[in-house]
Structure formats: structure tokens, C-alpha cells
Amino acid sequence: MHTSFREFYSFYLSEHADRNCRRMHFAGSSLVLVVVGVALGTGDARWLWFAPLVGYGFAWIGHVVFEKNRPATFSHPLYSFVGDWVMYADILRGRVRL
Template structure:
């Protein structure tokens, strides 16, 4: 699917969106950066919960999106789907993360 057409597509469901999402993550380094960012988010969230330092919540998107966007701009050479489909893209990050943990998607 042409990237410009995909951007304009309104997906009726996450199930329709996810194949497009995966097609935007073909580069292994990009996927690895997504994984690192998501792991940092989970570690930071646990640390915030234990320490009670909720004023540092802004670190969550910095780690998560920062790592992912570096992967997209420098390795995948595309625009993150977050810009056009933020909720589906957020869900796609976690579905892909779980698939990588289970070995369904390679690092």
C-alpha cells in the first residue's frame, strides 16, 4: 500500500490497522529501539509507583516515543504512525512488544 494512501486511510479497527503498523517496522534496529523504549517505560513506571515521584511522569513519553522516533527517522526512514493514528499506534507498540517477547517477531 502506498504510504500516502495509508496515511489517509481510516481504519475501521485495530485488526485492519496492525498489518500497516508492522509494515512500518521492517528495520530491525527500529524494532529494537521500540523494544528498548517500551522496556524503559515499564521500568520507569514501576519506579514511579514505588518511589511516588509522579512529578517525573514526563519521562514516560520521552523514553517511549524518543526511542521509537529515533528508529523511524534514522533507520526506518519514515514518519511514525503516531502522527496519523495515535491510539492505534500506541496499541500497536504494545502488541508488537508482546510479540517480540514471545519470539513471534524478531529483534
């Protein structure tokens, strides 16, 4: 059991060792931002239904096809959600390689 997000994040990164899995996560998270932008830009909240589909869809495909493990979402949903966005920011900062 993880006692803090910091401890979990180390585990989270170890579950994303495959570069292609990280790329799938990055693509899915980027598409989530596009979907949210379209929803805000058009004023049509129906677009938001696509956010979890692209976000989780790309990530889960990355785990099944490349990483060959079970996404942490199923055992640690909140930490996993936060971990994805922290990893996204770390990729943008160059702390995690794509």
C-alpha cells in the same frame, strides 16, 4: 483508512520492517516500564514525565534513523500506541523478531 485495529496492526508491522527500528521501540517501551516502576516504587509521580520522552523518543529516532518513515503516531495516535504494546508483547512471545 483502517477499519479495525487488526487491519491497522498489519500496516503497523509493515512500518516497522527494519530490525533496528523494532529494537529502538522495544528499548523505549522497556524504559517506559522501568520509569513507571520507579514512579510506583518511590511514590513520586514526577518520574512519569519521563515515560513519554523515552517511549516516543526511542521510537521516533528508530523511524528517522533506521526506518526512514514517518511514525504512525501522527496519523493514528491511539492505534499506534496500542500497536506498540502489542508489538512489544509479540516480541516477548517470539512472534515478531528483534
